[in-house]
Structures are given as structure tokens and as C-alpha cells.
Amino acid sequence: MIWYPYAQMKTLEPPIKIARAQGVHLYTDDGHDLIDSVSSWWSVIHGYNHPEINAAITEQLGRFAHVMMGGMTHDAVQRLSDKLAEWLPADLDYCFFSDSGSVAVEVALKMALQFNTNRGSARDTILALEHAYHGDTFKAMEVGDDEDYHFAFGKNSEKKHGVVHIPTDIPELEKAFSEYGERLTCFIVEPLLQGAGGMRMYDVGFLERARQLCDEYDVLLIFDEVATGFGRTGNRFVADLVLPDILVLGKALTGGYIGHAVTVANRRVWEGFLSDDPTHAFMHGPTFMGNALACSAALKSIELFEREDYLSKIHTIENITRREMSGFSDPRIKEVRIMGGCVCIEVYDGKMLDGFRRFAFERGVFSRTFLKYMYAMVPYVISEQELVTILDTMKAWFRR
Ligand SMILES: *Cc1c(COP(=O)(O)O)cnc(C)c1O
Numbered sequence: 001m002i003w004y005p006y007a008q009m010k011t012l013e014p015p016i017k018i019a020r021a022q023g024v025h026l027y028t029d030d031g032h033d034l035i036d037s038v039s040s041w042w043s044v045i046h047g048y049n050h051p052e053i054n055a056a057i058t059e060q061l062g063r064f065a066h067v068m069m070g071g072m073t074h075d076a077v078q079r080l081s082d083k084l085a086e087w088l089p090a091d092l093d094y095c096f097f098s099d100s101g102s103v104a105v106e107v108a109l110k111m112a113l114q115f116n117t118n119r120g121s122a123r124d125t126i127l128a129l130e131h132a133y134h135g136d137t138f139k140a141m142e143v144g145d146d147e148d149y150h151f152a153f154g155k156n157s158e159k160k161h162g163v164v165h166i167p168t169d170i171p172e173l174e175k176a177f178s179e180y181g182e183r184l185t186c187f188i189v190e191p192l193l194q195g196a197g198g199m200r201m202y203d204v205g206f207l208e209r210a211r212q213l214c215d216e217y218d219v220l221l222i223f224d225e226v227a228t229g230f231g232r233t234g235n236r237f238v239a240d241l242v243l244p245d246i247l248v249l250g251k252a253l254t255g256g257y258i259g260h261a262v263t264v265a266n267r268r269v270w271e272g273f274l275s276d277d278p279t280h281a282f283m284h285g286p287t288f289m290g291n292a293l294a295c296s297a298a299l300k301s302i303e304l305f306e307r308e309d310y311l312s313k314i315h316t317i318e319n320i321t322r323r324e325m326s327g328f329s330d331p332r333i334k335e336v337r338i339m340g341g342c343v344c345i346e347v348y349d350g351k352m353l354d355g356f357r358r359f360a361f362e363r364g365v366f367s368r369t370f371l372k373y374m375y376a377m378v379p380y381v382i383s384e385q386e387l388v389t390i391l392d393t394m395k396a397w398f399r400r
Contacts, residue, residue, distance in 0.1 A: 006370075013357070016366070021048035024379045024386055026366055034366040037376040037390045042195070042227055043256030046304055047381040053255050056300035060292050069097070069290045076295035083302055084264060089240055092247050094270040096263045096282070097289040101226035101250030102135025104261035105188075107284055108246045109139050111265060112186035112220045115272040118280045125180050127187040127219070130165045131197035134188065134224050143188055146197050168194075168202035170209050181217035186246075188222040191238035192339065195227035199344030199375050201337050207242040214245075220269065226250035226261065230305060231314045232377065234340030245269055253294075255301035260294035313380045314341045320384055321376075324391040330398040334372070344375040345394060356397050365393045 004012060017029040024047050026034045039045060046053065060076055067074060077097065085093035096111075098104045109126065116123045126143055134140040145165045164180055166172045177184075191207055194200040214221040223244035229237050230252040239247050246269060250261035273282050288294075304310070321343045325336055334346045347353060350372040360367040367374070367390075374397070376390050 016361070023047040023049070024382045032361070032364070034361065034364055035382075035386050035389055037360075037365055037367045037378055039377050039379045040256050041251065042232065042377045043251040043254075045230060045252045045310070045380050046255045046301065047379040050255065050304075052304065053257055053297050053300045056296045057257065057293050060296035063292075065293050066288065066291050068287065070285060074290075074292055076292045076299065077290035080295040080299050083299060084262065087302065088237065088247065088264060090243050091267040092239065092244075092264045093267065094265040096265070096284070097291075097295075098261050098263065098284075098286045099288045099291070100135070100259050101224075101248070101261045102137040102140045103286055104226065104248045104250055104263045105134045105140045105143075105224055106137055107263040108222050108224070108248050109143065109186070109188065110284060111246060111263065111269060111282065112222060114280075114282065115220065115269055116185045118272050118275065123183050123185045124162055125183040125185065126163045127176055127180065127184050128163055128165050129189050129194065130167045131194055131200055132165070132188075132190060133194065133196035134190070135226075144197075168200070168206050170206055173206065173209060173213065177213045177217055177219075181213070181219065184217065184219040186220040186222050187214055188224060191223045191225065191228060191242070191244075192233045192235075193228050193342060196370075198346065198371065198373055199337060199342060201339045204238075204241050207238070211242050220245040222246045222248065224248045229253070230301075231310050231380065232341050234311075234314055234318055236311060253301070254297040255304070257297040257301075258291065258294040260288075260291060260298065310380050316384075317341050317378065317380065317382065317387060320387055321391065324388060324395075328395055332398065341380060342375065342377050343391070343394075344373055347372050347374070353397075359397055359400075360393050363389070363393045363396070365390050367393070 018026050019029045020027045024036050026036050081095040084095050096107055098107055128143040130145050132143060132145045134144050142160050142163050164176060166176045187210060211221060221244045223239055225237055226248055229249045235241060245266050247264045254260050273280055318340050321338050325338060332347050332352055334348050337344045353369040353374055356369050356374060357367060374394055378387060
């Protein structure tokens with residue numbers, strides 16, 4: 001028996017069985033052709049079954065699939081870390097690989113904490129955002145702020161000690177720093193776009209102010225770009241606009257082929273672990289970190305991203321989305337939000353989204369709403385006509 005994610009197994013609607021997938025199309029066992037509006041949790045940016053990524057993986061597979069990073073290294077992981085170091089802004093050069101976004105967030109938080117203990121500082125508090133989502137492991141849940149995912153702590157639970165949550169509001173940010181600044185190890189944010197917390201979008205000015213305050217109070221700034229990285233906000237990385245000290249990438253890192261993630265530190269953080277004291281070493285090591293198939297897929301994914309000018313594709317997706325959504329409204333809709341390759345319709349009452357999955361399915365679209373949010377995060381290779389089909393389907397739900 002498969003235990004499915006975020007699902008009450010007693011009442012689970014049977015999942016759609018996929019037989020094959022090509023480009024932005026999912027083909028079901030029983031002959032349906034669906035345009036994917038979710039990119040398999042925002043990761044499949046090049047679409048499915050991409051010949052070049054397939055070939056890169058096959059080539060690596062002919063040599064070996066995996067060797068551990070404890071005491072060994074290999075060409076694919078070296079080339080990927082070199083590429084990331086060269087490609088990412090400033091001195092975000094030091095790559096710690098892991099197998100999922102949640103683990104990479106754990107790594108970032110642990111790095112920030114130990115960076116401080118290594119220098120003899122007793123800082124003990126983490127600053128995070130309201131409605132944050134950073135993954136489903138325990139520390140990631142603690143810095144997260146979404147009661148619907150995180151029953152384990154309840155609402156405003158005492159158990160979340162050591163984490164302070166603030167809204168994306170500059171006066172609140174300033175207040176938090178004046179109150180807790182001396183005690184903060186780090187400030188972790190999903191920059192510009194908060195994904196699983198409800199596709200909430202906010203202004204870069206907030207991040208600029210956060211950078212200033214982090215400098216002033218000597219606090220590490222962590223960008224969790226697991227969702228926003230690789231173009232989703234219309235920027236290559238939000239880190240291109242405001243520079244964090246630690247950057248977390250996942251989801252689209254391998255083009256959605258193989259679960260992999262990376263926590264990238266800047267030089268100062270890296271140097272905080274260099275020491276003659278063995279206890280200053282970073283004690284972490286996921287079994288599948290630096291997996292050779294994942295690294296090969298990631299290298300090819302980045303090559304495609306650059307070579308095929310994905311930022312202009314994403315810009316086109318945003319323009320089409322704005323055009324199609326302009327003038328669209330409904331009294332049941334609270335807000336329509338658009339940023340880069342993300343569009344979200346927030347409704348007042350999530351119940352009115354019940355049945356949308358079926359409705360979309362019948363119109364040849366795969367969609368998955370959550371809570372009060374109907375959204376699309378499409379593969380960047382989508383055609384205009386396919387994108388319009390998705391957006392028309394979303395709008396049609398309100399015109400039944
Ligand atoms: C999805 C997500 C994660 C968790 O990644 P997994 O690979 O599912 O563990 C962490 N942070 C953000 C912002 C995400 O969107």
C-alpha cells in the first residue's frame with residue numbers, strides 16, 4: 001500500500017496514473033492527455049523526457065550511478081560545484097549537496113548555528129517569516145509557519161521556542177531586529193515568493209532592508225530558493241538582486257529528474273568552519289549527497305537554462321499570464337497574483353475549489369489546488385496555446 005502525501009487515506013481521491021510524459025504533457029494509463037500546470041511540484045522546468053537530460057544521465061549511468069562522498073569524489077559533482085560557484089553571484093561558492101530541499105534547509109540552519117558556536121557566540125534565536133514553508137522535517141517545520149502542514153506544533157505552540165516569526169513588513173522587521181538582533185543566528189526567508197504558504201508575493205525592498213539589518217547586527221541571511229530558484233520569480237535567482245550569506249536550491253536543480261539539493265555558503269561562512277579544532281568541522285553527510293546521476297542532470301539542466309535563454313521564456317510566460325488575467329475578477333476571489341512563472345488565484349473560501357481537479361482533468365489540464373489557492377507554475381517550455389488553455393480552465397471554473 002502506498003501512503004500518499006498530504007492526504008487523508010480514508011477519503012483519498014484515486015490519484016491519476018501516468019503511463020508516460022513528454023514535454024508539458026502527461027499521458028494517463030487510460031488514454032488522457034493532460035497539460036501539466038504544476039511542473040511536478042515546480043521542478044520539471046524543461047518538461048518531461050527531455051532528450052538531452054536523458055542522454056546526460058544515460059552517459060553517467062554507463063560509468064556509475066552513485067559513489068559516496070565520504071572519502072571519494074567524482075567528475076560530475078566537481079563540475080557541478082564549479083559551475084554553481086561560477087554561476088551564482090559574488091562569493092556564494094561553497095556547495096554542500098544533499099538529497100532534498102528539506103534536508104538542504106536543515107543543513108543551512110545547522111551551518112548558521114554552528115558558524116556562531118564556532119566563533120564562541122551564544123546566539124540562540126532564528127528569525128523567520130509568517131506563512132513560511134521550508135520543508136517537512138522538524139527544524140524546517142519549526143522555522144515554517146503554516147498550521148495546515150505543521151500540526152505537530154499546533155498554532156503558536158510553545159514548542160517553537162527559539163524561532164520568531166514576522167510578516168513581510170519593514171517596520172515589523174526593524175522592530176524584530178531591535179528586539180532580538182543581538183540574539184539572532186540567522187534570518188531565513190523564501191525571497192519574494194512564499195510558495196507553499198500560499199503563493200504570497202512581496203517587495204524586494206523588504207529584502208534590501210533585511211540585508212542592511214543583518215549586516216548591522218551581524219546576522220546570517222539565508223535565502224531558501226528551493227522554489228524560487230532557476231527563474232520562477234522572473235529573476236534567475238532572487239540572490240541576483242539581494243545577496244544572502246547562504247543560499248538553498250532544490251526542486252528545479254536537476255530539472256525535476258532526481259531529488260537533489262544544495263546549500264551554498266559564502267566565503268565568510270566557509271571560513272567560519274576552517275580551524276585546527278576538529279570540533280569546528282561541519283558534521284553532516286547524507287548518504288546520497290552528490291549523487292552522480294543527479295549532478296549530471298543538474299549540469300545539463302543549467303546548460304539548457306543558459307543556452308535557451310530561459311529568462312526570456314519566463315518573461316513571455318509572465319506577459320501572456322498578465323494579458324489573459326487582465327480584467328478577470330469574481331466576487332469569490334480575494335486576489336489574483338502573478339510573478340514570473342507563477343500565477344495564483346486566492347479565493348475567500350477554499351471549499352469553492354473542491355472539484356476543480358476533476359473539472360481541469362476533463363479539460364485536459366492537470367492541476368492541484370491547496371487550501372484557498374488555485375495556481376499554475378508551468379514548465380518553462382510551454383507553448384502560448386498550452387498556457388492559455390491552463391489559464392482559460394482556471395477562469396472557466398468561476399464562470400460555471
Ligand atoms: C519544496 C520546498 C522545500 C522542501 O523541499 P523537499 O525537496 O520537498 O524536501 C523547502 N523550501 C521550499 C521553499 C520549498 O518550496
